[in-house]
């Protein structure tokens with residue numbers, strides 16, 4: 001008995017000796033993260049998401065201290081999302097970095113009612129009819145890229161090594177400009193300089209470079225990571241974008257004037273040229289059209305390209321999943337090109353994209369501004385009450401929701417089968433947010449999924465994909481979306497050689 005007591009006291013002492021330093025370190029870190037200037041703390045943590053992750057590990061599902069913006073909380077509790085489904089305002093400060101590119105009055109920060117009216121007036125641009133009408137163009141772009149990769153891969157039995165981030169972004173930029181602006185573009189760019197196709201409208205290489213520079217620079221400015229020496233470059237890039245998007249709008253206006261009205265499937269630009277602004281009842285102004293076209297390019301280009309990249313990244317690490325996907329594609333298509341209907345029917349492909357977007361959501365947060373006239377009160381999942389001041393900003397950090405053990409079993413594992421028919425009831429509502437949620441959910445989710453699935457299907461039909469660097473060496477970096485810091489080189493091996 002006395003021995004037992006001794007052992008107990010001894011164990012408690014050992015435990016205390018082990019735990020006290022750990023607690024002191026934890027308390028010191030916590031004090032530090034609360035006392036540091038949040039911008040500085042964010043920089044030290046290596047980005048927004050690692051910083052928010054740290055805050056949540058210290059504060060739980062609701063992080064209300066240490067946020068880099070005033071009157072802001074970060075939340076990973078779906079009860080708050082459910083209660084704010086119809087809340088459609090975004091905080092202006094958080095999107096202020098877009099002002100230099102889009103102006104101070106841009107779609108991202110339109111007040112809820114105005115955003116809803118605008119979305120309704122141009123909604124047809126993302127409807128089924130337009131997706132059907134654009135499908136052949138999307139296929140052509142995908143085939144153009146795969147053919148060039150094929151040429152390179154077939155020159156060598158070991159396949160071709162491709163800087164996949166560069167190429168996915170070039171592919172997506174091509175898709176976005178073609179679907180949104182529908183111009184003939186000079187295409188000079190991808191990682192292997194394949195395309196030197198003629199054309200007179202715009203140099204895609206320069207256009208893409210300007211977008212990347214402007215967005216990256218403005219994002220860095222907002223989060224205090226900006227190098228002032230780059231300022232002139234950013235200003236030049238902004239000017240380049242403005243001049244060229246306006247020129248493309250003018251060209252289209254002229255084209256429509258000469259060719260008369262377009263038939264039933266009108267895209268975004270045509271709708272804006274032909275219809276009135278729902279706000280004023282007057283024709284859309286040039287500035288408004290520029291803002292919308294540039295805003296939509298921003299929203300569609302990086303997100304779609306990066307979504308394709310991260311999905312390939314997961315496939316490249318899981319050859320057995322890749323084989324099963326190829327089997328699904330080969331059995332369904334027997335080597336032919338897909339139709340739009342095929343894309344909906346390929347269940348495993350769909351599960352793979354959903355799972356890849358869970359582990360690597362292109363966008364990293366959704367933000368809502370709560371009503372500014374009254375406080376908001378929420379009942380959290382654990383039954384506690386949460387009261388928030390009028391005008392509080394709520395951030396939902398998507399990667400944290402997607403990796404929460406409360407929502408996903410074994411959240412770190414790439415397991416497409418969790419989206420299978422048999423298991424998909426296990427997925428809790430509002431726990432998959434790559435396209436946001438509620439009143440301001442991405443209006444082009446369906447179009448984006450078609451683009452992503454189509455490109456992946458073409459790649460899987462033609463190649464086996466491998467990483468040429470260890471997965472652990474791939475570093476993530478937050479730009480406007482979650483990118484790979486030093487690209488992800490992948491080996492594409494032509495399947496004809498197998």
Ligand code: HEM
Pocket residue numbers: 107108109115119295296299300301303304307362363365366367433434435436437438440441442443444445447448449452
């Ligand atoms: C994989 C591709 C894409 C992803 C992951 C994505 C994700 C998102 C997210 C997270 C939001 C914010 C939603 C919210 O606040 O709840 C959003 C908004 C938006 N997206 Fe997408 N998006 C993608 C593709 C596209 C494409 C292809 C277009 C246009 C052709 C587009 C146009 C927009 C627009 C205009 C908004 C702002 C809507 C508003 O303010 O009401 N997105 N997107």
